[in-house]
Amino acid sequence: MTLFTPSSPDKLRVDIWSDIACPWCYVGKRRFEAALANFPQRDQVKVVWHSFELDPSAPSERGQSMRAILAGKYGGGEARAQHMLDTMTQTAAGEGLEYHFEKLQPTNTSQAHGLIHLAAERGLQDAMKERLLAAFFTEGEFLGDREVLARLGAEVGLDAAEVREALESGQYAQAVRQDEAQAHALGISGVPFFVLGGKYGVSGAQSPEVLRGALEQVWAETHPAPLTLLGEGTPAEACEDGQCAVPGRDTAVTRG
Structure with a gap:
């Protein structure tokens, strides 16, 4: 299985696996954007988002609140769960994000990931990823509803009818599975998980400084700087293009 499609030599490709229902993934997106903003070669970086479902078995219909889910998963009651949510909200705020867990509606994210694949084919992948994250964590939109997804798709420039058709037919379900198979293989x-240049991985919502350092390291390794010539401007004999200058002669001798 081919894990990555090679990008052009002048580009640095960054593949990012994340889930729409992952609060650290939204934080990680902001931190990566901050790292990229201060990266001198930012215009030569190609970002590709990949699907990852933290809970592929999650129901599509409306269910428990996030607080109830955390209380059941980690124990300690809803008071402990609320403390976890409050801490995450404060962390997100530090990145300029507004989380409203009291409005959040947990659901299966498979169809939303399929929508991102459709958006990628229209050159709108990052915009769609951003819109879905904001809709889920800030606005409390229910992403298990195809009509909601169609509306959100239209907001970033997709055709709502095309979104409905793609989701109803499951057109991108296999693409979502392939992304997750790649994640397993890696x-x-x-x-979030970042793969830079097809060979270096960075796990988690690392700081902008760590992410920028990774960008700089991989760029330096994959795009070596040209040699700096010392003594340039000082005449000196040399052989070039199959010819050697011979001292005391006006012409060059061609070496066969």
Whole structure:
């Protein structure tokens, strides 16, 4: 299985696995954007988003609140769960994000990931990813509803009818599964996960400084700087293009 499509030599490709229902993934997106903003070669970076479902078995219909889900998963009651949510909300605020867990509606994210694949084919992948994250964590939109997804798709420039048709037919379900199979092959078990240049991985919502350092390291390795010539401007004999200058002669001798 081919994990990555090579990009052009002058580009640095960054593949990012994340889930729409992952609060750290939205934080990680902001931190990566901050790192990229201060990266001198930012215009040569190509970002590709990949699907990852933290809970592929999650129901599509409306269910428990996030607080109830956390209380059941980690124990300690809803008071402990609320403390976890408050801490995450404060962390997100530090990145300029507004989380409203009291409005959040947990659901299966498979169809939303399919919508991102459709948007990628129209050159709108990052805009769609951003819109879905904001809709889920800030606005409390229910992403298990195809009509909601069609409306959100239209907001970033997609055709709502095309979104409905793609979701109803499951057109991108296989693409979502392929992304998740790639993650498994790479040993990715948590998100966000960044793969730089097809060979270096960064796990988690690292700081902008760490992410920028990774960008700089991979860029330096994959795009070596040209040699700096010392003593340039000082005449000196040399052989070039099959010819050697011979001292004391006006012409060059061609070496056969």
